[in-house]
Amino acid sequence: MKFKWWHGALTLALFLAILSPLASSSPDGLERVAEDKGFIETALDAPYEIIPDYVMPGVVSEAVATILAGIVGALILFGIGYGLARLLKAKGEA
């Protein structure tokens, strides 16, 4: 298969997933406001969990679990985005 531009772009996305353990674990903007203004306690837990907090369950190393979650998520989204775009494809285009 010939190397196409989007192979490079997808590789870049997967590379970012590998960097994910380096991300800041500080609360994000909304969480910070919720903590400061005293309504963080009103948050409800999700009714079920698959890969909560971007950490693959059952993996001992948290860094590896985070990378796996990132790669799985990026591949799922590539598939969904690509598939959706195909469904929306212009008539008559190959």
Place this chain on the structure above:
Amino acid sequence: MHIPDGFVSTPVAAVGCVVAAGCIAYAVKATNKKMGERQIPLMGVLAAFIFAAQMLNFPIAGGTSGHLIGATLAAILLGPWAGVLIMTCVLGVQCLVFQDGGLFALGANIFNMGIVASFIGYYVYRGGASLFGGRRPGKLVGGGLAAWSSVLIASIACAFELGVSGTVPLGVALPAMVGVHALIGIGEGLITAAVLGLVLATRADLLELQKA
């Protein structure tokens, strides 16, 4: 800025879901049969890139972090309606698979980070880029400014939802959300401009696709 369940009241969550569903239906109609051959992998790659980039929280002042939203980038490259669809995919998977953002708050999250952010980002970019006569610096500066604006306006929408829900008074939520997201938006602006620069340097034609 992913709202968990509990932060927004049932009526606000319900209105968010109805508005989001209506916009998604229109976005499908607006983009249907318009995707060109080169846009198919672009849409997949953008969804994957935005998901991965959203995992990379960067620190800002005061023990707080922020991460890319990505709606402006998607809207610039594929148009605002396709941007809505890409952000819906990203936010939907984050909610359903990764438990980031509440199940009932998904509509509100799609409204803020998908719909509001895509359209603000797209039109600020168009305005900014045209001021520079469509030249490269204008595209980069316009893209950065658009990305910053999109985060700021999305945070205002989020503050209103919290205020109307009665979770926190609007007078408290609004300045707090705007203050912290004015800083996070700088990160969004820099990342968006950097990616646009990369696209312009390697596949400038991708930026012209959605004008055709």
